[in-house]
Amino acid sequence: MKVLTFSTLFPSSVRPGHGIFVETRLRELLKSGQVESRVVAPVPWFPSTDPRWGEYAKFAATPRREQRNGLDVLHPRYLLAPKIGMTSAPLTLALGARAAVQQLIDEGFDFDLIDAHYYYPDGVAAALLSQWFKRPLTITARGTDLNLIPQYAMPRRMIEWAARRAAGSIGVCAALMEVLRGWGHDPARLHTLRNGVDLARFRPLPQDAMRAELGVDGRPLLLSVGHLIERKGHHIAIEALARVAQQRPGARLVIIGEGEERTALQALAQRLGVADKVRLTGALPNTELLKWYSAADLLLLCSSREGWANVLLESMACGTPVVATDIWGTPEVVAAPEAGRLVAERTGQAFADAIEALLAAGTDRCATRRFAEGFSWQATTEGQLRLFQQIQELRAHA
Missing domain, CATH: 3.40.50.2000 (Glycogen Phosphorylase B;)
Incomplete structure (x- = not known):
């Protein structure tokens, strides 16, 4: 199964700790041997790598493509405009990533589905990509994307549109999926797959x-x-x-x-x-x-x-x-x-x-x-594989 992982929350050589939980979940999934993945992790465009610009300079310094822990990661740029960025970001994010997605297809990675992380703006942008490339979509909600951002009317409408387009929505806790359930979305498409913990990396020291x-x-x-x-x-x-x-x-x-x-x-x-x-x-x-x-x-x-x-x-x-x-x-x-x-x-x-x-x-x-120790990644990996397989079967049947 070929999965395109899409999220602005993904580490890079410049920001190695950024969104490491997304990378960890993907690496655990790949251990199953049943999935192949490429990553499109867009970063905001910025013109200068001068360190005085702080985090903004790190955007500019991010490589366009790199290998991280065996993962092929593309970092296309997108425009994040001041003041209006909150409402325009889904579109600029999708437009900025479109060429990178096409590049992967041209290279032979004809993916089966898009697995997006964070509902807004990433999930909405991924829904646009799903529509353009005619691929099914899953979106994982992680926190403020559903418990804070929907307080704003326009983002909420876009989130609801993306949720209707997604073949499956994943919440890292049940409370997040209750938000979508409360909005009237199909419970059969709502899945809770909690984050695990790397028990080898985090262990008791004296x-x-x-x-x-x-x-x-x-x-x-x-x-x-x-x-x-x-x-x-x-x-x-x-x-x-x-x-x-x-x-x-x-x-x-x-x-x-x-x-x-x-x-x-x-x-x-x-x-x-x-x-x-x-x-x-x-x-x-x-x-x-x-x-x-x-x-x-x-x-x-x-x-x-x-x-x-x-x-x-x-x-x-x-x-x-x-x-x-x-x-x-x-x-x-x-x-x-x-x-x-x-x-x-x-x-x-x-x-x-x-x-x-x-x-x-x-x-x-x-x-x-x-x-x-009861919170390993195994159950999450198995849940993802089941969901992705169901989506593939429904797509094949259709």
């Missing part, structure tokens, strides 16, 4: 040794991982630390990630008197995340919106339980006491209370790891 290597002390050591944006709730993690530290002066918080909220988070820590207890590391590769997960006592995920948060399983796979907001797909991950605690109210006090309750009850890092 906690004391990792603390020594990373130069951290204090207990409990709390960890908060994700882009430094309001939705991820790092400010709530700092507020929770301030309360926990009143009873546990040795408490420390490490925040891993980069983004627009960095200065505001530093100011908040200063204002709450815990600046000396908060460390911001910036963004780190997975090889370093492994060490921090193993060093920490608890992972905090104070998000307001999540589809299926990979950091939860990554932390658990390293033996570290979590305290997370009770939202969307998170209850499907934090589904047992050994996994951690869910917090109904997204406040510093509520998180502090949950942290204290979990620490008081005691944690069993071996039990947390065993829980994570």
